[in-house]
Structure formats: structure tokens, C-alpha cells
Amino acid sequence: EFARHELYYRSYYRFPSRPLDNLNVQTILGHATHDIMGGEAFGLGGEDLRGYDPGRFTGNALLQINVEYLRPFEDHPQWRYAGFIDVGNTYEDVEDVVHGGLKTGVGVGLRWRLISFVRVSLRVDVGYAISDDDYRITAGTHYSY
Secondary structure, three states, X not given: OOOEEEEEEEEEEEEOOEEEEEEEEEEEEEEEOOOEOOXXXXXXXXXXXXXXXXXXXXXXXXXXXXXXXXXXXOOOOOEEEEEEEEEEEEEOOOOHHHHOOOEEEXXXXXXXXXXXXXXXXXXXXXXXXXXXXXXXXXXEOOOOO
């Protein structure tokens, strides 16, 4: 028997003095009752913990917090630059979240919103994995979250 639960919160904040800027925040707390098909239920790294290799951290409990600030270029609002911080880790059990450590990735990115397509954004991020003292470049065709 296997059950996976996630408490997921996402919000977007705008600023009256800068209406084209926004701050995006995402928080996920996850718990699974057992391994699934011989592997842990959650993996973290790559696009969700930028700076780390994909699937670098695995476990049956998850804490993930992402904060991203987006600002458009002055003359080209379809191009935006981003600054972000990703914090999180996976754990064997949900009780380990309180006492376990957190991994942190920080970085910058570039976004290009394609006007001809609905909600398509090309993105490139350079993330620095603080605990690994390494960096990683990630790219995608969707929003970070």
C-alpha cells in the first residue's frame, strides 16, 4: 500500500510602484508512506533545486521553497531577467524535516515570453549549489513554477 501527500502553496506578488515586476513564491511539503516500486517517492534537484543535479536528493519526505524575482528589460518587456533562491531537501521520514538540513541554490536567469504562443516562455537559469560548491545551467520551455 502506498500513499503520497503534498501540501502545495504558490503565490505571485506584484508591486504598485513597478507593475511589470513580480515575486513568485512556491512551497511544497510532501510525505509518502513507503517507497514506490523500489525507489523513494520524491526527488529534488535540477529544475526544482537549481544548481544541483536532477534527482540529487531522494526520500519519502520533501520540503521545497522557491522564491523568484522577475523584472522586464526596459525596452523589451517580453524579455525578463530573474534572480532566485531555492531551498529544500528530501528525507527518509516526515519527522526528519524538523531536524534535517536544507540545501540551498541561488542564481540568475533569463526569460523570453513568446508572444505568438499562449503561456510559452523560454528560460535559461544559472544556479549555484552552495553545499556542493558547484553550478549548473538549466533550460526549459515553461515557467519555473
